[in-house]
Amino acid sequence: MDAILNPRGATLQERASRVAAIAAKHADDVDRHARFPREAVDAMISERLLSIQIPASLGGEGATTAQIADLCTIIAQACAASAMVFAMHHIKLSSLVMHGTESPWHQGFMRAIAADQLLIASATTEGGIGGNLRNSICAIELDGETCRLQKDATVISYGRYADAILITSRAHADAASTDQVMTVFLKDQYTLELTQGWDTLGMRGTCSEGYIFKGEAPAEQIFPKPFAEIAAQSMLASSHLLWGGVWYGIAVDAVVRAQAFVRAAARKTPGQTPPGALHLAEASNLLQLVRSEVTAGLSRYEAALANPDQLSSMGFAAAMNNVKIAVSQTVPKIIDHAMQITGILGYKNGTPFSLGRHLRDAQSAQLMISNDRILANTSNMLLIHKIETGLLG
Numbered sequence: 001m002d003a004i005l006n007p008r009g010a011t012l013q014e015r016a017s018r019v020a021a022i023a024a025k026h027a028d029d030v031d032r033h034a035r036f037p038r039e040a041v042d043a044m045i046s047e048r049l050l051s052i053q054i055p056a057s058l059g060g061e062g063a064t065t066a067q068i069a070d071l072c073t074i075i076a077q078a079c080a081a082s083a084m085v086f087a088m089h090h091i092k093l094s095s096l097v098m099h100g101t102e103s104p105w106h107q108g109f110m111r112a113i114a115a116d117q118l119l120i121a122s123a124t125t126e127g128g129i130g131g132n133l134r135n136s137i138c139a140i141e142l143d144g145e146t147c148r149l150q151k152d153a154t155v156i157s158y159g160r161y162a163d164a165i166l167i168t169s170r171a172h173a174d175a176a177s178t179d180q181v182m183t184v185f186l187k188d189q190y191t192l193e194l195t196q197g198w199d200t201l202g203m204r205g206t207c208s209e210g211y212i213f214k215g216e217a218p219a220e221q222i223f224p225k226p227f228a229e230i231a232a233q234s235m236l237a238s239s240h241l242l243w244g245g246v247w248y249g250i251a252v253d254a255v256v257r258a259q260a261f262v263r264a265a266a267r268k269t270p271g272q273t274p275p276g277a278l279h280l281a282e283a284s285n286l287l288q289l290v291r292s293e294v295t296a297g298l299s300r301y302e303a304a305l306a307n308p309d310q311l312s313s314m315g316f317a318a319a320m321n322n323v324k325i326a327v328s329q330t331v332p333k334i335i336d337h338a339m340q341i342t343g344i345l346g347y348k349n350g351t352p353f354s355l356g357r358h359l360r361d362a363q364s365a366q367l368m369i370s371n372d373r374i375l376a377n378t379s380n381m382l383l384i385h386k387i388e389t390g391l392l393g
Helices: 012-033 038-046 065-076 080-099 104-116 227-268 277-304 314-342 356-362 371-382
Strands: 120-123 141-143 146-157 164-170 180-186 190-196 208-218
Touching: 012 038, 012 065, 012 080, 012 356, 038 080, 065 080, 065 227, 065 277, 080 104, 080 120, 080 146, 080 164, 080 227, 080 356, 120 146, 146 164, 146 180, 146 190, 164 208, 180 208, 180 227, 227 277, 227 314, 227 356, 277 314, 314 356, 314 371
Parallel strands: 120 164
Antiparallel strands: 141 146, 146 208, 164 180, 190 208
16 A cells, blocks of 8 residues: 655554544543544544545545555544544545536535545435435425425434535435435534434444434535436445445454453463464454455455446446445454453453453444345346356456
């Protein structure tokens, strides 16, 4: 990975590591109180990490998806909720970078993100459709050069803390549910009425509450390309790959804690294999499989970026879906192995080997977006698409 330096001469990894150090200090408190990881996000802002994906010509650093996924992994080893906020911000930013460069307003918005380190949230879920982001009930209303939108957004992660929200809707009142657009609304252009809280098993710091969203803005803030194209060419891959980076980071930290436990046991009984060593070997094997899934997906995505038809193909969509399924199903197994190794010290909170937060955060992986929904989509594609049979493509 090529090093990207900021004005202070630090690489992306060094900057993310500084964020992770701050996130780690507050991770348990963020989890315990289900509060926004303000300290970690402020550190991201200080390190200017919220704009790294934006092209250099618009004030960013032109970081690749692979580089951003690597930072997700670094931060997730300290605090998964902080890393998920970072990932979700960059998932939305990928839509701007890929589909907003031909729009003067969206270009200006990217410059503002870079200048002021604005935090971007997403509102793609809706009451009545659940997590099916490719359907909308609400419709954008156009009134001359103004657009208005009201949406029952059942989940807007860190919505209260965002500087702008990218929100989906039907293109007009008579549009089909799948004929959608995405619109940028700035913080002073909308109101949020709380409808659902966020008292959850894990990922508690994402503060993914539900709201009635009401917004009014200039119509030029609507993306010029249909959401179907945005979803297929940027959101699908960036979501699964950046989420994958977060989940891999959770698993890495669990295995590191388990390894430390096994090493401590080995020092106490020289010449004997500690009881947890076999579990550690199995966890290491699964961890390598997860890493391979994510890195292979990143390589495939980078190769496909030069070919929009490839990005929209069934084969590519199935491959990205498979990354998500494989990673989200494997990471909880890795943490279970780590728990078997650390025993009661992993089960208890407040020890160097505690894994409760890791275990709970990892349970979200199969629900974002539901694996059942993804498998159903993939199964439909496989009725038409030929299975890939070659090792090298």
